[in-house]
Amino acid sequence: MIMNLIIKHLVSIGILVSCFAELTGEVTLNQWQRDTIVIASEPDYPPYCMLDENNEPVGFSVDLFRASADAAGLEVKIKIGVWSQIKEDLAHGRIDALPLVGRTPEREDLYDFTMPYISLHGAVFVRKGTDDINSVEDLKGKEIIVMRGDNAEEFVRREKISDHIITTATFEEAFRQLAAGEHDAVVIQRVVGLTLLDELRIKSVVPLGFQIPQFRQDFCFAVKKGDEILLERLNEGLSIIIANNAYETIRNKWFGPVVHTGMSARQVIRIILFVILPLVMILIILWIIFLRHEVVRRTANLNLEIEHHQMTMARLEDNQRTLKESEEQIRLLLNSTAEGIFGIDNSGVCTFINNSALDILGYLSPEEVTDSDVHKLIHHSHTDGSSFSKEDCLIFNALRDGGKAYTDSEVLWKKDGSPFEAEYFSYPIRNEDKITGAVVTFWDITERKKAERELLALKNSLEQIIEERTAELNSQVQKLNRSQTAMLYLVEDLNSISSELKEERRKLEYSNSELEAFTYSVSHDLRAPLRAIDGFSKFLMEDYYERLDDEGKRYINTIRANASKMDQLILDMLNLSRISRATISMTEVDMGAIAESIYMEIATEEEKQQFEVSIEKGPVVKCDAALIKQVWQNLIGNALKYSSRSDLKRIEIGHRKENGEVIWSIKDQGAGFNPEYKHKLFGVFQRLHRSDEFEGTGVGLAIIQRIIQRHGGRVWAEGEINRGATFSFALRVEDGDS
Amino acid sequence: MENMNEVEILIVEDNPNDAEMALRALKNNNLTNQVLVVGDGEEALNFLFAKGKYSKRNQATRPKMVLLDLKLPKVDGLEVLRKIKSDPATRMIPVIVLTSSKEESDIVESYRLGVNSYIVKPVDFDKFVDAVRELGLYWLLLNQNPS
Numbered sequence: 001m002i003m004n005l006i007i008k009h010l011v012s013i014g015i016l017v018s019c020f021a022e023l024t025g026e027v028t029l030n031q032w033q034r035d036t037i038v039i040a041s042e043p044d045y046p047p048y049c050m051l052d053e054n055n056e057p058v059g060f061s062v063d064l065f066r067a068s069a070d071a072a073g074l075e076v077k078i079k080i081g082v083w084s085q086i087k088e089d090l091a092h093g094r095i096d097a098l099p100l101v102g103r104t105p106e107r108e109d110l111y112d113f114t115m116p117y118i119s120l121h122g123a124v125f126v127r128k129g130t131d132d133i134n135s136v137e138d139l140k141g142k143e144i145i146v147m148r149g150d151n152a153e154e155f156v157r158r159e160k161i162s163d164h165i166i167t168t169a170t171f172e173e174a175f176r177q178l179a180a181g182e183h184d185a186v187v188i189q190r191v192v193g194l195t196l197l198d199e200l201r202i203k204s205v206v207p208l209g210f211q212i213p214q215f216r217q218d219f220c221f222a223v224k225k226g227d228e229i230l231l232e233r234l235n236e237g238l239s240i241i242i243a244n245n246a247y248e249t250i251r252n253k254w255f256g257p258v259v260h261t262g263m264s265a266r267q268v269i270r271i272i273l274f275v276i277l278p279l280v281m282i283l284i285i286l287w288i289i290f291l292r293h294e295v296v297r298r299t300a301n302l303n304l305e306i307e308h309h310q311m312t313m314a315r316l317e318d319n320q321r322t323l324k325e326s327e328e329q330i331r332l333l334l335n336s337t338a339e340g341i342f343g344i345d346n347s348g349v350c351t352f353i354n355n356s357a358l359d360i361l362g363y364l365s366p367e368e369v370t371d372s373d374v375h376k377l378i379h380h381s382h383t384d385g386s387s388f389s390k391e392d393c394l395i396f397n398a399l400r401d402g403g404k405a406y407t408d409s410e411v412l413w414k415k416d417g418s419p420f421e422a423e424y425f426s427y428p429i430r431n432e433d434k435i436t437g438a439v440v441t442f443w444d445i446t447e448r449k450k451a452e453r454e455l456l457a458l459k460n461s462l463e464q465i466i467e468e469r470t471a472e473l474n475s476q477v478q479k480l481n482r483s484q485t486a487m488l489y490l491v492e493d494l495n496s497i498s499s500e501l502k503e504e505r506r507k508l509e510y511s512n513s514e515l516e517a518f519t520y521s522v523s524h525d526l527r528a529p530l531r532a533i534d535g536f537s538k539f540l541m542e543d544y545y546e547r548l549d550d551e552g553k554r555y556i557n558t559i560r561a562n563a564s565k566m567d568q569l570i571l572d573m574l575n576l577s578r579i580s581r582a583t584i585s586m587t588e589v590d591m592g593a594i595a596e597s598i599y600m601e602i603a604t605e606e607e608k609q610q611f612e613v614s615i616e617k618g619p620v621v622k623c624d625a626a627l628i629k630q631v632w633q634n635l636i637g638n639a640l641k642y643s644s645r646s647d648l649k650r651i652e653i654g655h656r657k658e659n660g661e662v663i664w665s666i667k668d669q670g671a672g673f674n675p676e677y678k679h680k681l682f683g684v685f686q687r688l689h690r691s692d693e694f695e696g697t698g699v700g701l702a703i704i705q706r707i708i709q710r711h712g713g714r715v716w717a718e719g720e721i722n723r724g725a726t727f728s729f730a731l732r733v734e735d736g737d738s
Numbered sequence: 739m740e741n742m743n744e745v746e747i748l749i750v751e752d753n754p755n756d757a758e759m760a761l762r763a764l765k766n767n768n769l770t771n772q773v774l775v776v777g778d779g780e781e782a783l784n785f786l787f788a789k790g791k792y793s794k795r796n797q798a799t800r801p802k803m804v805l806l807d808l809k810l811p812k813v814d815g816l817e818v819l820r821k822i823k824s825d826p827a828t829r830m831i832p833v834i835v836l837t838s839s840k841e842e843s844d845i846v847e848s849y850r851l852g853v854n855s856y857i858v859k860p861v862d863f864d865k866f867v868d869a870v871r872e873l874g875l876y877w878l879l880l881n882q883n884p885s
Contacts, residue, residue, distance in 0.1 A: 519841075525809075527838045527861060532755040535863040539762065560862075567861035578842075 036075035037096035037230065039065065040086035044170045046195040047254045048100045048219075051080065060254035064117060064238075065099035065221060067246050072237030082169055084149035093224050097234065101222035102151035106158075112227065113220040114234045117247070122152060122215030123190035123207040125197075127178060133185065135210055136161060142184035145174040152187045155215045161187070171196055179204050189217065191255075338443075342374065343429065345437040348396060350374045360444050362415040374440075378412045383419060395426045399438045402428055408445060421449045512581075519577050526570055534563040569685075572699035576684065579706050584624045591628070591664065592617040595653050598632040607640055607649075616654040621662060621733055627707045634700040635666045635727055641694055642725065643670035661713075661730040669724040673717075681717050704729070746771035746878075748801040750782040750818065751836070752810050759863060760805060760836065763870040769878065771802070779813025782806070783821055786828055800831050803877050808837040808844055816847055823852035832877040 041057040042049040048061040057078045069076045079086070079095065089095045091110045102120075103113045126133055133139060139161050146153040148167040156165055166183055168174040171193070174186045179202045186193065190207055197205055221238070223230045241247045334341055340357030342350055350370045353363075361378055363369055369377065375390050382388050390396055398405035408423035424442035428435045537560045541553065548556070596615050603611065639651045648669040655664045673681065673688045680686045682705040685698040701717075708715040708729045719725030747764065751757040757775045764773065776782050782804075784790035788797040804822065808815035815835065822828045832854040837844065839858070848856055855873045860866050 525838075527859070528753055528756065530861045531759065531838070531859055531863070531866075532753075534861050535755070535759040535762075535866070538863040563861055 035073075036077060037069070038077045038079060039097045039099060040079040040081045040089060040095045041099060042083050042086065043080055044172050044196065045083070045100065045192055046199060048192065055080075059100075060118075060250060061100035061219070063250045063253070064241070064247065065097070067241045067250060068221070068234055068237030070237070071240035071244075071246070072233040074233060074237070083147060084169070087149050090222065090224055096223065096227070096230060098222045100219055102217040103220050104151050104154050104217075106154050107222070110225055111222040112225055112231045113222055114231060114238055116218035116220045117238060117242075118219050120189040120191055120217045120219060122155065122187060122212045122217065123193060124210075124212070125175070125178065125186040125188060125193050125205050125207050126184065127181070128204050128206055130184070133208060136212055136214075139185060145177060145183050145186045147171045147174060147188070150188075151217055152189075152215070155212075156187055159214055172200060175200060175202055175205055187212075187215070340442045340444075341439065342369065343437055343439045344374050344395075344399075346399065346435065348373050348375050348390065348399075350377075351437060357442070360414075360420075360442070361412070368415070378414075379410075380413060381411075381419070383411045383421075395424075395438060395440060398426050399428065399435070402435050404428070412442065420444050421446045423448075515577070516581075519574060527567060530563045530567050530570075534560050534567075537563070569697050569699075572697045572703075576699055576703050576706065579627065579630070579703055579710075582624075582627065584627065584710060586622045587625055588620050589623050589625050589628055590618065590620045591655070591662075592619070592653075594625070594629060595632050595636065595666075598629060599636050599651075602633060602637055603640060610649045611640070611643070612650040614652050614654075619655065619662060619733075621731055623711055623731065624707075627710070631704050631707050631729070634704050638700060638727070639666055639668040639670065641670075641696070642672075642689075643668045644694075646670045646722075646724075648724075657733075658730075660732060662733050663728055663730040665726050665728040667724065667726040672719040672721050672723045672725045674721050675719060678717055678719070682715065744772045744799075745774040745785075746802045747773045747805065747874075748782065748785065748803070749773060749775040749805045750779065750810065750815070751775060751805070751807045752777045753807070756807070756859070759866065760870070763863075763867045764874065766867050767871040767874065769870075769874055771878070774801070778811040779815065779818045782810075782818050783813060786822060786831075787825070797827065800828065802832070803874065804831055804833045805836045805874075806833055808835060808839060808848075816844070816851065819848060819851045819853060834873055834877065 041059070041062050043051045043057075045059070047059055049057065049059040052058045057080055062078065066076055081089065086095065086098060087101075090098050098111075101107065101111060101113065103116065107113075124133065124136075124139065133142065136159075141164070142162050143164040143166060144156055144162045145166045145168060146156055147170060150171075153165070153167060156162065166177075168177065171186070171188055174188075175193075175197060177183060178186050186205070188196075193207060197203075221234050223234065238247075241250075334352075334354040335356070337354065338356055340354065340360045342353040342357050345351055350372055353366050353369045358364070358366065358369070361369070375388075375393055375396065379393060379395070380388055394405040394407055394410075405426040406424070408421075410422060410424075411419035412422040412424075413419050421444070422442050423445045424440055426438050426440045429437045429439055537556045541548075541556050545553075592615055599613060599615065600608075603613075636651070636653075643649050643651070646669055650669050652667045653664070654667075655662055657663075671689065671694070677688055681688065682701045683698075684702040686702075687696060687698040689696075704727075705715050708731070711731055713729055713731040715727070715729040717725060717727045747769070749757055749760055751760060754777075761773060761775070764770075774785065776785060781790070785792045785795070786797075786800075786804075788795045806815050806818060810818070815837070819833055819835070822831060822833055829852075833852075834855040834857060835848050835853050836857050836859055839845075845856055854877060857869050857873060860869070
């Protein structure tokens with residue numbers, strides 16, 4: 001031990017000296033690259049970590065660590081210590097790394113591990129002749145020795161392999177105890193155990209054949225937890241030596257075929273001749289068989305693969321054809337649409353354009369447009385010619401935002417430099433969620449816009465017309481309102497006129513009743529005094545006849561004659577009044593027959609002898625029989641009366657039809673009249689003859705005129721003095737009368 | 739007139755001149771029967787139905803003839819005529835309307851009420867006398883009192 005300590009101190013001094021020498025000699029080198037680290041190795045964990053004859057640390061892990069550290073540019077100083085001690089040293093940072101640490105869950109909290117450089121399986125070592133342990137389960141109840149702190153101890157305790165666990169400082173001690181007949185088994189890495197037993201020349205201890213799967217161990221370099229820089233450099237060094245075959249060399253050094261240096265050349269040749277050559281030949285034959293078998297298999301595989309490739313090719317060709325057809329169809333579709341369509345990439349360069357777009361824009365071939373900046377080509381200016389920057393372009397804004405765009409209020413520019421009004425849509429083209437460009441569909445809407453403008457103009461003019469019409473209508477309405485007002489006034493006037501008329505009518509009715517009262521009064525009261533005058537004149541004449549002389553008698557007669565005349569006047573007047581008021585009742589009357597009967601009635605026998613009378617028969621007309629009789633009485637009476645002094649006594653009564661009228665006339669050859677006064681003929685109390693010539697009151701013709709007028713007809717007279725007169729009256733007749 | 743029961747001719751006339759002329763016409767025609775002249779319709783009815791100042795009169799004795807003017811004070815002639823012709827006791831008395839009215843309505847109404855004759859008083863007294871004679875004689879002779 002003292003020797004070891006001295007050696008350690010010498011080594012330490014040496015390290016310090018060499019470090020200093022290196023530091024002074026290579027001050028320009030990077031401090032990081034030329035670090036010196038201190039590690040510790042175990043003395044007895046062959047063939048990984050152990051000591052050689054000079055007590056220098058050696059072994060697979062130690063060599064590997066040195067090589068890795070060297071590759072990573074690290075200087076390594078190795079201390080020697082028992083495992084449980086050096087494990088603690090690393091945990092507390094007293095050393096920088098350990099070359100051989102099995103990676104277990106228990107150690108993850110204390111250390112960081114490099115990539116594993118070897119995996120070892122554990123094994124159970126027992127004394128020869130032990131036959132009651134055939135599996136891990138059989139260890140239950142056995143006394144098991146493990147090295148203190150070794151991953152074997154961790155394993156047996158973790159898996160609770162046995163209740164009786166004995167620990168030793170080293171595996172050497174463990175094996176010696178087992179070989180001495182103490183305890184039942186040692187658990188250790190198989191390789192380590194075998195190597196150690198060989199070194200110790202212990203033949204009585206052997207490993208058991210079964211595997212311990214839970215005790216398969218990955219071995220790594222370990223650093224203190226959190227020392228990532230060193231870990232990285234060690235990993236790097238490990239990678240380098242694996243890559244440059246240094247690892248292989250080291251592995252071969254420690255695990256390669258053992259050359260028994262004690263073997264003679266002859267032995268070697270014999271071995272070669274009798275063992276190796278036949279073995280090699282068998283191997284070659286087997287190899288050839290294997291190769292042939294392999295060729296057959298590979299050929300079959302190749303055929304399969306060729307077939308597979310051919311199918312793939314056919315499928316690919318099929319796909320290509322379909323793709324071509326689709327493309328053709330798309331191209332046809334694009335070129336068959338009336339809309340102009342072009343595509344742009346993200347920078348606005350045209351990628352395709354259809355025929356309609358070319359036609360609209362005035363280009364001859366797609367090559368004129370594709371690969372050009374579309375905005376500069378067809379969208380460069382506004383309608384007024386001012387520049388249209390790309391930043392304001394809807395298509396590019398939409399493209400940037402990944403959205404759509406639509407407008408119908410911009411112009412596009414043709415090849416010849418003329419603009420046209422266009423409507424366009426822009427939709428983004430997406431390829432696996434990435435926008436790779438946009439497709440723009442557009443139309444020339446010049447005509448539509450024109451139509452819209454015309455419509456607008458029409459609408460405006462219509463609105464104007466409507467306004468004008470409305471104004472006209474309003475004025476008409478106002479006029480109408482005024483007219484209505486006027487009408488209302490008119491109605492009011494009419495109402496007032498109507499009430500006036502009513503009043504007048506009432507007055508008229510009143511005067512009619514007054515007239516009737518008057519007439520009644522006249523017929524009763526006016527005639528009463530006349531009766532008295534006449535009556536008492538008569539009494540005077542009768543009672544005082546003797547006392548009156550002739551003159552007195554004449555006076556009395558004159559009184560009586562005048563009374564009589566006045567009575568006649570009153571009667572005629574009453575007659576006229578009665579005719580005016582009488583109700584007319586129309587019946588069918590044979591006029592000829594009436595005239596005839598009247599003549600027969602009023603003419604005296606003497607007159608009938610004297611007169612030559614001709615009365616035309618018919619016709620039958622509708623009239624008031626009683627009143628028409630009165631007409632004929634008066635007319636025939638007049639004719640007789642005024643012919644009384646004439647020599648020629650002839651009366652002709654006839655009729656004729658003219659313009660829907662029947663005209664009757666009665667012609668005599670009597671006294672006639674002065675036509676100068678004929679307008680007076682039909683007046684009341686008008687007479688053209690003196691009473692002493694022809695009696696009369698002058699009411700007869702007035703009565704005739706009144707009756708004919710009440711029938712809606714006319715009456716007139718022609719005549720000359722002493723040449724007779726013709727009186728005519730006309731009545732309107734309906735067709736069918738006559 | 740002392741004995742109202744002997745009245746053979748009743749003249750209902752408000753105009754005394756007319757009444758006098760009627761009496762004279764009767765006289766001229768030698769109709770000297772007992773004649774009573776009353777001046778209005780009411781008195782005529784009182785006489786005929788024995789009312790008022792004629793209440794003591796024996797209603798059973800009836801005049802042989804009534805000469806009736808239409809235009810009368812108080813109760814007019816047509817009303818008097820209607821009363822006479824609607825009462826069975828007086829219905830048989832011949833009534834001659836003597837009036838100056840030639841109005842058709844008067845004539846028609848008189849006949850409707852049952853008048854026996856209708857005379858329009860002529861202004862000419864001679865014609866009046868003629869008419870009275872003709873009708874008066876006719877009705878007086880026709881209507882002999884049963885007694």
